[in-house]
Amino acid sequence: MSKSKKARITLVGAGPGDPDLITMKGVKALRQADVVLYDALVNEEILEEAPAEALRIFVGKRAGKHSHKQAEINLLLVQYAYNYGHVVRLKGGDPFVFGRGHEELTYANSFDIPVTVVPGISSCIALPELQGVPPTRRGMNESFWVLTGTTRHGSLSEDVAVAAKSSATAIILMGMRKISQIMTLFAEAGKAETPVMVIQNGSLPNEKCIIGTVSTIADLVKEAKLSSPGIIVVGEVVHLHPSLAVAALLPEEQHRSLRKSA
Numbered sequence: 001m002s003k004s005k006k007a008r009i010t011l012v013g014a015g016p017g018d019p020d021l022i023t024m025k026g027v028k029a030l031r032q033a034d035v036v037l038y039d040a041l042v043n044e045e046i047l048e049e050a051p052a053e054a055l056r057i058f059v060g061k062r063a064g065k066h067s068h069k070q071a072e073i074n075l076l077l078v079q080y081a082y083n084y085g086h087v088v089r090l091k092g093g094d095p096f097v098f099g100r101g102h103e104e105l106t107y108a109n110s111f112d113i114p115v116t117v118v119p120g121i122s123s124c125i126a127l128p129e130l131q132g133v134p135p136t137r138r139g140m141n142e143s144f145w146v147l148t149g150t151t152r153h154g155s156l157s158e159d160v161a162v163a164a165k166s167s168a169t170a171i172i173l174m175g176m177r178k179i180s181q182i183m184t185l186f187a188e189a190g191k192a193e194t195p196v197m198v199i200q201n202g203s204l205p206n207e208k209c210i211i212g213t214v215s216t217i218a219d220l221v222k223e224a225k226l227s228s229p230g231i232i233v234v235g236e237v238v239h240l241h242p243s244l245a246v247a248a249l250l251p252e253e254q255h256r257s258l259r260k261s262a
Helices: 024-030 044-049 070-084 101-109 123-130 159-164 176-188 217-224 236-240 252-261
Strands: 008-013 035-038 055-058 086-091 115-118 144-148 169-173 195-200 208-213 230-234
Touching: 008 024, 008 070, 008 101, 024 044, 024 086, 024 115, 035 044, 035 070, 055 070, 070 086, 070 101, 086 101, 101 115, 123 169, 123 195, 123 230, 144 159, 159 169, 159 176, 176 195, 176 217, 176 230, 195 217, 195 236, 208 217, 230 236
Parallel strands: 008 086, 008 115, 035 055, 035 086, 144 169
Antiparallel strands: 169 230, 195 208, 195 230
């Protein structure tokens, strides 16, 4: 490594998939990268922002298919920083929302390597919004919960059962493989008819979105052959999707105005 270059790491959130949804600060970090370590959920078009001479190292993980264990990625970050200078760790969504970014930050800090965090647009918020569904809506819910469907040990998160008993919108990541189990918990909580939306490849040209209810969504997902990765949105706000009867939610005076202008 050149003496003029110092070891440093930038954790960058790449956003939900669409390359235009990375932040300007993330792009600026990439343009100053000597090495980029990127995940499976990162749109490779974003890598074009890095200098042509920068190393590009794939360290992605998919459900059941891990090219590198987390401990190996931690070590690679440190080694590349020492040997090349500025390492950009490019992670899908936001690096701290089920992205293990803080584990990487802590490991790098143990070697006294400075780490900068560049937040990213998380899929848990962006993908419902891109479908016209707000995570919160006045009069419909008072909060939204973001949960992982699968724990580090591969089991269903116990938090899902707790969320099912709440009036909050539940946004579940990493839950596609367990969608039947998840919906069973919501049904047992008396929410069999609550609307559900499932989004695969959100914000990308091949995006798929399926809408159903707690009692029907698992079968609909199977019929549509949707798979991981995807997000599951459970809650009354799904009624606001443009394909459903949104007009019924408008105040009566707006209805009258619309009828007069029709």
